[in-house]
Amino acid sequence: xxxxxxxxxxxxxxxxxxxxxxxxxxxxxxxxxxxxxxxxxxxxxxxxxxxxxxxxxxxxxxxxxxxxxxxxxxxxxxxxxxxxxxxxxxxxxxxxxxxxxxxxxxxxxxx
Amino acid sequence: xxxxxxxxxxxxxxxxxxxxxxxxxxxxxxxxxxxxxxxxxxxxxxxxxxxxxxxxxxxxxxxxxxxxxxxxxxxxxxxxxxxxxxxxxxxxxxxxxxxxxxxxxxxxxxxxxxxxx
Numbered sequence: 001x002x003x004x005x006x007x008x009x010x011x012x013x014x015x016x017x018x019x020x021x022x023x024x025x026x027x028x029x030x031x032x033x034x035x036x037x038x039x040x041x042x043x044x045x046x047x048x049x050x051x052x053x054x055x056x057x058x059x060x061x062x063x064x065x066x067x068x069x070x071x072x073x074x075x076x077x078x079x080x081x082x083x084x085x086x087x088x089x090x091x092x093x094x095x096x097x098x099x100x101x102x103x104x105x106x107x108x109x110x111x
Numbered sequence: 112x113x114x115x116x117x118x119x120x121x122x123x124x125x126x127x128x129x130x131x132x133x134x135x136x137x138x139x140x141x142x143x144x145x146x147x148x149x150x151x152x153x154x155x156x157x158x159x160x161x162x163x164x165x166x167x168x169x170x171x172x173x174x175x176x177x178x179x180x181x182x183x184x185x186x187x188x189x190x191x192x193x194x195x196x197x198x199x200x201x202x203x204x205x206x207x208x209x210x211x212x213x214x215x216x217x218x219x220x221x222x223x224x225x226x227x228x
Contacts, residue, residue, distance in 0.1 A: 034216050043203050043219030044154070046112070087153070098144060099205065099217055101154040 004088045009106040018075040020105050022088030025069045030092040033064060033071045038085045038104070047086075048073070075107075083109045113138050113206050117220030124194055124227050131190045132223045134204035139184035144205040145177070148222070154203065160187050194227045201225070 005023040012018045024033065032051050036044035048055055050062040050071070061074040075082060087104040114137040124130050134143065142161055146154040157177055158166040166179040180188045191198050203222045 036216070041222070041224070043115075043205070043222050046216030046218070049216055098142075098156055098159050100156060101146075103153050 004090055004102040006086075006088055006102060006105045008103060009108065011108045011110065012078055013110050014079055015077050018078050018082070018107060018109075020073045020075075020086055020088075020107070021070055022073070023070045024088070024090045027068050027090050028092065031068075031090045032092070033062065033068075034089045034091075034099075035060070035062065035071075035073045036087045036089065038087065044087060044101075078107075078109045080109050080111060083107060112216075113140060113218045115204060115206060115218055115220040117204055117223055119223055120221065121224040122226070124225065126195050126227055128194055129190055129192045130194065130225060131188050132202050132204075134187045134189070134220055136185045136206050140206040141184070142207040143181065143187045144207075144217075145179060145187075145189045146203045146205060146219075148201040148203060150200075157189070157202075191225065194225075196227045199225055199227045 003026060032049055034049040035047045037047050038044040048057055048060050048062045050064050052064050052068060055062045063072040073086060085104040085106050087101050089099055116135040118133045122130055142159060144159055145157040147157055148154045156169050157172045158168045158179055160166045160179050160181040162181045162184050168174060176192050178190045189202060201222045201224050204220045205217050207217055
């Protein structure tokens with residue numbers, strides 16, 4: 001399983017775009033990149049998943065360069081309610097990979 | 112995506128006792144996972160539970176301490192045995208859906224907050 005590295009914490013203000021980058025230098029050919037969000041006293045919640053290039057949904061965008069050794073989660077115009085821990089995971093989804101969590105990034109959104 | 116009901120949501124237990132946590136899924140799923148999350152920390156995988164076979168435990172976790180049942184494709188239990196204060200943590204179950212597609216991710220229960228006194 002590829003190890004991931006993320007910043008421990010980030011601060012932002014309401015209305016700003018937030019970009020959280022994750023390094024996964026040992027990503028394998030069949031691995032997907034998945035991001036989760038976790039609020040206090042709740043289980044993690046799936047945000048977005050991608051394999052290469054760019055993926056966008058109603059919540060976020062995921063940018064993956066050609067070498068796939070890193071990925072960037074982009075949250076447009078954050079609000080106070082986006083304050084949470086964000087986890088980047090890498091694994092072979094089709095193979096039913098077990099989700100191994102790294103330390104995650106604690107995002108603090110200020111008014 | 113699947114909906115998970117996890118019980119109990121929280122409990123305070125005496126040391127030396129055991130607690131069984133239940134995880135019920137609203138659809139049949141092949142793989143279920145149990146995690147522990149200590150205060151302020153990330154999630155640590157305890158074991159993977161597949162229906163019809165023994166659970167597979169991660170390093171540092173043993174069946175005698177964390178026995179797991181998986182009687183069918185919608186249900187699993189995790190027991191925390193002979194508890195000590197160090198077992199105080201949040202325990203979560205997670206599922207990988209049958210016919211999982213890359214866009215679905217995994218679903219987590221809301222967790223069981225365990226305090227051992």
